[in-house]
């Protein structure tokens with residue numbers, strides 16, 4: 001069925017190879033209404049780096065902030081389902097998202113597991129969806145040998161150079177996902193500690209954040225590493241308002257108060273809480289995610305929540321019977337509305353907050 005739908009609608013003619021990029025880069029805010037909410041004011045003047053060039057942040061539209069469009073995560077997981085290197089397939093998948101009202105996607109595929117900004121540029125042109133390429137670091141096991149030998153200062157220099165598009169490459173629009181995996185005490189966030197090696201990496205990333213003006217997006221593996229990651233970043237000079245703690249919804253407790261306790265510790269510092277595992281029912285039911293986002297919105301945290309679906313398996317793609325990138329519109333937004341989240345908050349979480357976090361901060365000197 002998905003294939004038929006794609007072939008019936010077709011990819012945009014303007015998006016085929018050799019044609020001009022289809023991006024409505026200077027589009028005014030509110031011109032891409034998304035499933036029931038139309039106007040969303042985005043008070044951000046800066047620009048966002050996409051793989052096809054800079055875009056006004058206020059024109060970015062509905063954005064998924066943690067996805068894997070082109071990747072070879074199977075390098076790390078050894079699971080062949082964790083791979084997508086087919087640009088045409090990826091573009092067809094993003095067309096479902098675009099047709100539902102989506103406008104932009106952050107690909108946060110780290111170095112060593114198939115990060116490929118050039119392929120993302122082709123996917124963006126084919127699909128008409130803005131794509132922001134993240135520059136991330138994952139488990140040491142997949143790091144290239146050259147990076148493993150670097151000091152923290154050298155690693156910071158490397159990240160800044162790469163983010164700027166070293167060697168004629170495409171610049172990054174985000175530092176992430178950056179991971180820690182020291183899960184010995186993952187159930188209790190107060191006891192979570194980064195390993196010494198991970199601390200060195202997060203310090204280097206904090207330096208790169210300051211120098212590049214880009215935001216940092218983390219992989220807080222089983223959902224409780226975020227506070228430790230955040231403190232390490234802040235201690236090394238990162239701006240907490242330029243930090244996104246990922247996978248906040250990887251783990252939930254029956255007692256919502258236990259989850260809110262963790263979320264509050266991140267929110268208090270001014271960082272962003274990313275609920276990026278919608279659709280991953282094997283980790284936690286979406287219903288709990290809806291309830292937790294709704295609770296945060298009631299408490300006034302709508303300006304600090306981001307939504308995404310961490311798509312990283314072929315079986316999650318529409319072509320293979322999966323939920324697709326349009327799951328945000330099909331299930332997530334209706335679920336949030338049922339839980340009492342008003343459209344004004346949905347606008348902030350899907351449009352205004354991504355625009356703010358992806359806009360390069362004015363003090364960046366590079």
Ligand SMILES: [Zn+2]
Pocket residue numbers: 177218219220246247
């Ligand atoms: Zn992750």
Ligand SMILES: [Zn+2]
Pocket residue numbers: 066067068108177310312
């Ligand atoms: Zn991810």
